[in-house]
Amino acid sequence: MSSTSGNLSDAFRRVVSVPASQIDLLSASLLIAAGEYPDMDYIAERGRVALLAERVREKLPRRHGLYDAIHATNEVLFNDLGLRGDKKRYYDPRNSYIPDVLDRGLGNPITLSVLYMEVGRRAGYRFHGIGLPGHFIIRAGEGSEALYVDPYDAGGLLSRRECINLVQKAVGRPGRKSVPMSIEEAAPFMRPTGKRGILRRTLSNLKQIYLDKDDYHRALQVAEGIRTVEPGSWHNLADLARIQTELGRFNAAAETLSTYLKRAPTGHDLESAKAALSELRNRVVSERSSGPEADAAGAGGSVGESPRNQ
Numbered sequence: 575m576s577s578t579s580g581n582l583s584d585a586f587r588r589v590v591s592v593p594a595s596q597i598d599l600l601s602a603s604l605l606i607a608a609g610e611y612p613d614m615d616y617i618a619e620r621g622r623v624a625l626l627a628e629r630v631r632e633k634l635p636r637r638h639g640l641y642d643a644i645h646a647t648n649e650v651l652f653n654d655l656g657l658r659g660d661k662k663r664y665y666d667p668r669n670s671y672i673p674d675v676l677d678r679g680l681g682n683p684i685t686l687s688v689l690y691m692e693v694g695r696r697a698g699y700r701f702h703g704i705g706l707p708g709h710f711i712i713r714a715g716e717g718s719e720a721l722y723v724d725p726y727d728a729g730g731l732l733s734r735r736e737c738i739n740l741v742q743k744a745v746g747r748p749g750r751k752s753v754p755m756s757i758e759e760a761a762p763f764m765r766p767t768g769k770r771g772i773l774r775r776t777l778s779n780l781k782q783i784y785l786d787k788d789d790y791h792r793a794l795q796v797a798e799g800i801r802t803v804e805p806g807s808w809h810n811l812a813d814l815a816r817i818q819t820e821l822g823r824f825n826a827a828a829e830t831l832s833t834y835l836k837r838a839p840t841g842h843d844l845e846s847a848k849a850a851l852s853e854l855r856n857r858v859v860s861e862r863s864s865g866p867e868a869d870a871a872g873a874g875g876s877v878g879e880s881p882r883n884q
Contacts, residue, residue: 583608590773590803597769600672600692603685606776607671609795619673623689626650627696634697640715643699647690648729655679657686659726667792670780683710684776686725705767705775706737707744713766737764773803781813790820808837812847819854824861828854 586605589598600623608614633646651657660669660680668674672689675681681689687703687710694701694714702713704722711732712723722732732740734757741763742755767775777800784793797814800807811834818827831851838844 586799587802590770594768594770597773599688599769599772602769602773603672603688603692603776606773606780606799607673609799610667610671610792611673614673619676622676623672623692624696626655626689626693629654630693630697640699640719640721643694643697644714644721644723644729644731647694647697647699648723651686651690651693651725652728657681657689657725658728659683659686665783665786667780667783670776670783681726682779683724683726684772684779687712688772688776690723690725690729702766703772704737704764705771706740706763709740709744710767710775711737713764770803774800774807777803778810781810785813785817790817793817794821806837808834808839811837815850819850824854824857828858 583605586602586609589602589605600620604614604616604619607619608616629650630643630646633649634642638646655676656679657675658680660666660682663669663680664682666680668678669680669682670685672685675685675689684703684705690712691701691703699714701723704711704713709724709726712725714721714723720734722734722737724730724732738755738757738760741760745763777796781793781796781800784790784796794814794817797810797817800810801814804810811830815827815831815834818824818830828851831847831854835844835847835851838847
């Protein structure tokens with residue numbers, strides 16, 4: 575695989591520019607990886623997942639139910655293939671790219687869950703992603719018959735109470751720490767996460783990893799990917815404007831910040847954003863008046879201009 579950073583492609587935009595129910599989650603996830611690995615063999619990677627599903631089907635007994643499907647999927651992914659959660663380098667960006675996960679055998683909760691869901695779906699079972707605060711798991715089945723699976727923990731089963739405890743630990747309960755959270759209180763956190771939400775969460779993880787590394791080139795392409803998936807995400811627009819500013823793309827940053835101000839919720843502290851927008855617009859005017867080279871930089875320039883690229 576090439577290690578040269580690319581851009582999220584038009585193919586990614588086409589895949590996600592459909593109603594959420596029609597999004598091909600595996601395709602979109604692989605195209606996120608293609609942004610980092612432009613030489614990736616997309617067809618071959620889809621084939622790897624299809625072969626895993628075939629191996630799951632081969633392990634299923636003639637009469638099988640939900641437990642059988644979970645057991646067979648766990649056998650293939652965690653015993654045969656040896657996938658596991660990367661607990662030593664949790665924030666390694668490779669844990670977010672499906673081809674790397676399959677190559678290295680290491681992943682983060684959401685990427686392992688996407689693989690679990692997509693292999694399961696091709697084997698004939700529908701698993702739902704559950705985006706708990708700070709963690710991501712799988713729900714198999716519905717209602718009182720639902721089972722919860724943790725792909726980050728080699729497919730270990732979780733009880734509903736264990737899931738609720740994870741929620742309580744993550745969100746806290748000021749003044750009521752010793753009181754267990756009820757099923758009703760935890761319910762909003764345990765609803766299935768839609769495909770757009772899964773993609774946004776995957777990309778948001780990557781964006782934060784690259785921001786922490788001051789790798790603004792990669793952070794830019796990931797933030798643009800989030801804008802493609804969820805154009806109305808004002809949190810992402812704020813990050814995108816910051817990234818564009820760091821890269822010297824002042825005109826683009828001004829446009830993004832202007833959109834952010836229109837979409838940020840009423841009552842949110844917007845004064846600093848307004849001041850930043852005014853400064854950016856002044857910077858654009860100043861650079862345009864300085865000559866054609868500065869004008870090109872202010873209008874966006876090339877990705878290679880940032881002195882902080884890593």
